[in-house]
Amino acid sequence: MAEAEKVRRPGGRSARVRVAVHTAVTELVAERGYGNFTIAEVADRAGVAGTSIYRRWKDLETLSADVVSAWLTTHAAIPDTGSLAGDLRAYADGVARDIRGPQGPAVLRLLVALSSGGEPGLRARDAFVAARGEQLQEMLDRAAARGERAPSGSSVVDFILAPLYIRALFGLPLTSEDVRTQVARLLADTRHAAERAGGI
Amino acid sequence: MAEAEKVRRPGGRSARVRVAVHTAVTELVAERGYGNFTIAEVADRAGVAGTSIYRRWKDLETLSADVVSAWLTTHAAIPDTGSLAGDLRAYADGVARDIRGPQGPAVLRLLVALSSGGEPGLRARDAFVAARGEQLQEMLDRAAARGERAPSGSSVVDFILAPLYIRALFGLPLTSEDVRTQVARLLADTRHAAERAGGI
Numbered sequence: 001m002a003e004a005e006k007v008r009r010p011g012g013r014s015a016r017v018r019v020a021v022h023t024a025v026t027e028l029v030a031e032r033g034y035g036n037f038t039i040a041e042v043a044d045r046a047g048v049a050g051t052s053i054y055r056r057w058k059d060l061e062t063l064s065a066d067v068v069s070a071w072l073t074t075h076a077a078i079p080d081t082g083s084l085a086g087d088l089r090a091y092a093d094g095v096a097r098d099i100r101g102p103q104g105p106a107v108l109r110l111l112v113a114l115s116s117g118g119e120p121g122l123r124a125r126d127a128f129v130a131a132r133g134e135q136l137q138e139m140l141d142r143a144a145a146r147g148e149r150a151p152s153g154s155s156v157v158d159f160i161l162a163p164l165y166i167r168a169l170f171g172l173p174l175t176s177e178d179v180r181t182q183v184a185r186l187l188a189d190t191r192h193a194a195e196r197a198g199g200i
Numbered sequence: 201m202a203e204a205e206k207v208r209r210p211g212g213r214s215a216r217v218r219v220a221v222h223t224a225v226t227e228l229v230a231e232r233g234y235g236n237f238t239i240a241e242v243a244d245r246a247g248v249a250g251t252s253i254y255r256r257w258k259d260l261e262t263l264s265a266d267v268v269s270a271w272l273t274t275h276a277a278i279p280d281t282g283s284l285a286g287d288l289r290a291y292a293d294g295v296a297r298d299i300r301g302p303q304g305p306a307v308l309r310l311l312v313a314l315s316s317g318g319e320p321g322l323r324a325r326d327a328f329v330a331a332r333g334e335q336l337q338e339m340l341d342r343a344a345a346r347g348e349r350a351p352s353g354s355s356v357v358d359f360i361l362a363p364l365y366i367r368a369l370f371g372l373p374l375t376s377e378d379v380r381t382q383v384a385r386l387l388a389d390t391r392h393a394a395e396r397a398g399g400i
Binding site for chain 1: 234235236309311312313314315321325329357358361362363365369370371372382385388389392
């Protein structure tokens with residue numbers, strides 16, 4: 001995904017600096033945890049001047065919020081396979097791939113750290129939650145438009161995102177079988193909820 | 201629970217200092233996030249000398265790991281109501297109460313922050329995961345001994361702990377209805393898994 005982003009962008013010094021600085025932040029979060037490094041260390045690792053980081057991002061929290069936003073917009077594309085089951089499987093696989101990837105756990109931990117910080121962190125968290133919610137709703141609306149019985153967005157959070165995120169955050173194993181099980185449970189719950197409600 | 205702990209303990213200056221220092225850490229995590237305060241600030245808020253914190257805990261990470269361990273052992277008692285459904289409801293209510301409490305979200309965020317840090321943090325995380333697992337297994341074993349069909353510990357994580365923790369970590373709402381829904385979903389999944397396996 002990072003490669004695809006590089007190809008799409010015309011480049012230029014500013015874009016290259018952003019990628020280098022973002023990579024330095026996620027590496028430092030993965031190695032030491034948020035709060036255990038300074039802007040000077042980010043600059044050093046990215047090979048840029050500390051002053052240019054301060055000029056562009058103001059402080060570490062604003063920079064970290066930008067890292068989270070950038071990661072979200074370049075990842076977790078919403079699938080369109082033609083069926084709800086296919087979409088949910090592809091979506092869950094994509095989320096699992098992202099959070100198992102080199103940056104995933106660090107970005108999730110960064111998001112949690114920012115959630116208890118100041119305004120830029122809370123804005124980053126709210127933007128993340130809103131963006132994930134909109135992506136999901138789009139997919140569920142397409143299913144409903146096809147006449148399929150779709151789960152609510154919060155059911156997708158409960159059955160797919162929460163179990164996957166918790167495994168990544170606490171360093172628990174996450175297998176492809178776990179991902180398939182969660183999708184199957186969500187589809188079964190959607191079916192049973194419809195039966196209880198006297199629907200299809 | 202903090203009150204009950206105080207009553208149980210004979211007290212003494214050492215125990216009082218520990219409570220004051222732990223409270224200062226959770227307050228500072230809640231207000232600023234992990235990494236945005238120093239041992240000197242903890243000492244100041246707890247009304248103790250910084251040197252006595254260094255002597256007892258060595259560094260902020262070790263102190264934070266101690267906070268997480270203490271919180272876990274004084275919270276989330278394992279219920280024994282006589283039925284699996286009753287136990288799961290009481291357990292889920294207890295977890296929800298703890299993470300909605302004044303210290304809950306701060307302690308969970310601290311645990312996530314420590315999970316990407318050094319050795320004391322990883323040990324605290326592993327101890328937390330192991331202790332939660334053992335508590336749960338005890339409850340599920342009792343159900344099996346009564347002849348009830350019990351879910352696996354990892355199903356309890358997927359259906360109860362993960363959705364509740366994610367709501368607390370990302371600042372999403374968590375209602376009593378959400379908690380009841382998750383317990384009902386777990387019980388339904390356990391029933392369906394047994395039916396698929398040709399069991400009771």
